[in-house]
Amino acid sequence: MQLLKDKIRNEAKIIDNRIIKVDNFLNHQLDITLFNEIGKEFKRRFAGKEITKIVTIETSGIAIASIVAQYFDNVPVVFAKKHAGLNMNQDVFEAKVYSYTKEQEYSxxxxxxxxxxxxxxxxIDDFLASGSALMGxxxxxxxxxxxxSGAGIVIEKTFQEGRKRILEKxxxxxxxxxIDSIKDGQVIFK
Amino acid sequence: MQLLKDKIRNEAKIIDNRIIKVDNFLNHQLDITLFNEIGKEFKRRFAGKEITKIVTIETSGIAIASIVAQYFDNVPVVFAKKHAGLNMNQDVFEAKVYSYTKEQEYSxxxxxxxxxxxxxxxxIDDFLASGSALMGxxxxxxxxxxxxSGAGIVIEKTFQEGRKRILEKxxxxxxxxxIDSIKDGQVIFK
Structure with a gap:
């Protein structure tokens, strides 16, 4: 998706040739126009698939999933909670995930x-890297x-082997x- | 907003005549059709106001704010982070909030x-009760x-005095x- 790649090239911040920060449009400030284009693209890629629900993970996936749902007949969005409050129903499905950015395991x-x-x-999720969140x-x-019915990811970093684990399923x-690699602070797309 | 009141009457779960759980359409599963109607209504109520950005708070405000932004020329949404990762920029504005549902203070x-x-x-936020999050x-x-330019709330519980603190500003x-009160498990609207 060219618009997205251009955004990443122009606005992402690269840290240590390893971390891609897209706070400017995806993870802190949210570019709603871009999210609508993302919704159209996912609709195209999953055309013909029957979808009755979109599921994502707190936090960064929620906004994208909500906009994307509009291109799938406004199906409900459900997000997996990382930080359940005292009032959360105890009758839940649960899985463990290890976060590399927070360096801790969570449910x-x-x-x-x-x-x-x-x-x-x-x-729907924003990032696929280790695949830990998605596998969870x-x-x-x-x-x-x-x-x-499928998994739609906005940005994938293939060098962390996440894809293989999902396709095996x-x-x-x-x-x-x-993203194939990062060299000299520049993102190289596959 | 009648559609919203009907949803609350028909789908909210009342706990101890005190807590209103709207996980079914607002806080866990998200009703995107309803959110679009909420967007239209906020546009009507803030008609004529110049808005260049929508700001909300992680987590439950994010989906609503993102859909609402579509009715304000797709202005960017920024959400205040409760759970900042290791990669978050250190150059931040910060405030303290006390959460009654989690019984702890957070930044x-x-x-x-x-x-x-x-x-x-x-x-934009989902709930106004004590006003603690909004004041933060x-x-x-x-x-x-x-x-x-304004504050748009989906559900207000006036019996917790949040409104007064905001209007004073x-x-x-x-x-x-x-919501004026809850009696015998029934929500009474103002």
Missing amino acids: IKISKEFLRPNDKVLI LINLLSQSSVEI GIQLESLAI | IKISKEFLRPNDKVLI LINLLSQSSVEI GIQLESLAI
Whole structure:
């Protein structure tokens, strides 16, 4: 997706030739116009797939998933909670995820009532790198009876082997910008 | 806003005649069709106001703010972070908030680069109860040079005195459903 690649080239901050910060449009300030283009592109890539629900992970996936849902007949969005409050229903599906940016393990939870047996789920998330968050979410969904129709990722960093782990599960994986490597502070796309 | 009140009456779970859980459409599963109607309503209530940015707070405000932004010429959304990662810029505006649902104090942060001197900010959030989160956000914004054009809240619980604290600041406050009290497990709107 050219618009997204241009945004990354022009606005991402590269730290230590390793970390890509896209706070300017994806993770802190949100570019709603871009998110709408992302929604159109995911609709194109998952055309013909039946989708009854979009599932994402707190926090950065929520805004994207919500805009994307508008291109899939406004299906409900459910986000896996990382920081469940005292009032959260205890009847949940749960999985463990290791965060490399926070250097700690955490649990993600979804109330069972929001994953129905006939649901066809499209997973949406902002980043795929180690694949840890996405694999955690897939593990969580596998405890329910939903069908996973696909996974749509905004930015994938292939050099961290996340893709392989997802494809082995037989899930259609679509990433809108795939970063092959970072050299001298420059992003090189696949 | 009738549609919202109906949703609350029909789908909210009332706990101890005190806590209103709207996980079904606002805080865990997200009703994107409803959010679009919320966007239209906020546009109507803040008609004529100049808005260059929408600011909200992690987590539940993010999806609503993103959909609402579409009714304000797709202005950027910035969310105050509760759970900043290791990579977050250290050059931030910061304020303290006490959470009654998590029973602890936390910091909210926004990178200074995303609050510009000429910004006219519309604050959007899901709940107004004690007013603690909203007052924290207003304090944070007051450290920058932005102008606060208004605050749009989806559900207000007036019995917790949040409104008074905001109005004293001279900020236009619009809540789409105002809950006067809860009796015998039933919500009574103002």
